[in-house]
Amino acid sequence: MTGISDSFNRPINYLRISVTDRCNLRCIYCMPAEGTYLLPHSEILTYEEITKIARLAAELGINKLRLTGGEPLVRANLPDLVAMLSKIDTVDDISMTTNGTLLKDYARELKQAGLKRVNISLDSLSQDKFELITRHRKLSKVLQGIEAAKACGLNPVKINMVVMRGINDDEIMDFANLTITEGWHVRFIELMPAVDNPPECHSTGGKANLHCQFMSAHEIKEHLSSSGEPEPCLPITGNGPAKYFRFSKATGTIGFITPISEHFCFNCNRIRLTAEGKLRPCLLSDEEIDIRQPLRHGASTEKLKQVIAEAIQKKPRKHRLPKGAISQKRSMSQIGG
Numbered sequence: 001m002t003g004i005s006d007s008f009n010r011p012i013n014y015l016r017i018s019v020t021d022r023c024n025l026r027c028i029y030c031m032p033a034e035g036t037y038l039l040p041h042s043e044i045l046t047y048e049e050i051t052k053i054a055r056l057a058a059e060l061g062i063n064k065l066r067l068t069g070g071e072p073l074v075r076a077n078l079p080d081l082v083a084m085l086s087k088i089d090t091v092d093d094i095s096m097t098t099n100g101t102l103l104k105d106y107a108r109e110l111k112q113a114g115l116k117r118v119n120i121s122l123d124s125l126s127q128d129k130f131e132l133i134t135r136h137r138k139l140s141k142v143l144q145g146i147e148a149a150k151a152c153g154l155n156p157v158k159i160n161m162v163v164m165r166g167i168n169d170d171e172i173m174d175f176a177n178l179t180i181t182e183g184w185h186v187r188f189i190e191l192m193p194a195v196d197n198p199p200e201c202h203s204t205g206g207k208a209n210l211h212c213q214f215m216s217a218h219e220i221k222e223h224l225s226s227s228g229e230p231e232p233c234l235p236i237t238g239n240g241p242a243k244y245f246r247f248s249k250a251t252g253t254i255g256f257i258t259p260i261s262e263h264f265c266f267n268c269n270r271i272r273l274t275a276e277g278k279l280r281p282c283l284l285s286d287e288e289i290d291i292r293q294p295l296r297h298g299a300s301t302e303k304l305k306q307v308i309a310e311a312i313q314k315k316p317r318k319h320r321l322p323k324g325a326i327s328q329k330r331s332m333s334q335i336g337g
């Protein structure tokens with residue numbers, strides 16, 4: 001395996017694969033209550049197609065894969081895809097981002113198929129607030145999913161919380177305390193503006209809104225001071241964008257992901273594959289390169305590798321948030337968050 005770098009000399013070794021645009025939640029910052037346009041099944045890459053693209057990307061130097069969506073676990077037989085991907089010799093890390101609602105049923109099978117670890121999105125520990133944010137009453141399912149993931153060794157389990165002022169900021173300390181009492185690895189994520197969250201400032205009304213609800217990592221950190229100052233620490237895994245801290249009594253860690261207040265583009269090591277086979281050089285730019293069309297029309301492996309390399313070369317130096325939204329056209333569930 002040789003490594004590949006983009007045109008700004010950033011080594012690219014990480015592919016995030018969206019396996020579906022479907023989701024079983026309707027988070028207010030991600031999707032409208034009525035959902036979004038759904039791709040016809042014929043347009044969604046098959047597991048064989050995803051595996052072929054991942055194998056070619058691995059030949060170019062990608063060695064980390066993450067499955068996402070939509071909600072990856074709503075796609076049938078996901079462990080089969082994990083098993084197919086884990087046969088790619090040079091891939092040494094397969095992980096998944098999930099809302100956790102279906103994880104209890106699949107955690108063991110996924111682990112056996114070769115999944116290494118999971119990030120679970122959870123924005124509230126209160127049943128009512130969880131329902132306000134996700135528009136579903138499934139908090140207990142997520143908590144069961146977290147336990148199942150830990151029990152079968154999908155470690156470290158990381159909990160991702162998107163912090164929204166006036167909605168769940170009163171729970172920042174509750175989440176942080178779980179790094180002490182439960183050894184959770186909690187990551188606080190800054191809210192990004194999305195296509196369905198227009199920037200006009202209005203009260204929550206069931207929608208997330210950047211100007212009203214955005215909280216910077218700096219502000220989030222101020223909420224933590226009641227338990228003492230968390231000390232900087234090394235990342236628990238990988239070299240992702242989070243900056244990590246730890247309370248002296250904690251076995252778990254606190255991470256901050258700051259796409260708005262402190263972009264991490266200079267360290268960006270990833271490209272994305274959408275469910276319908278578009279390579280997306282940057283989450284936050286709508287430029288996409290279609291790989292499904294050449295794949296389905298018999299392009300050679302060399303040609304397909306060129307398409308992947310082209311997507312890598314098209315990575316922008318820096319994203320344009322907070323001036324624009326994540327995308328002008330698509331929700332996060334359609335891109336693959």
Ligand code: SAM
Nearest residue numbers: 029030069070071097098099121191192332337
């Ligand atoms: N369904 C899976 C899940 O919930 O983790 C994977 C897809 S979801 C789009 C991936 C991540 O994107 C979640 O952690 C979610 O909270 C985050 N996300 C979605 N919209 C966001 C926004 N506007 N700002 C910040 N994070 C967002």
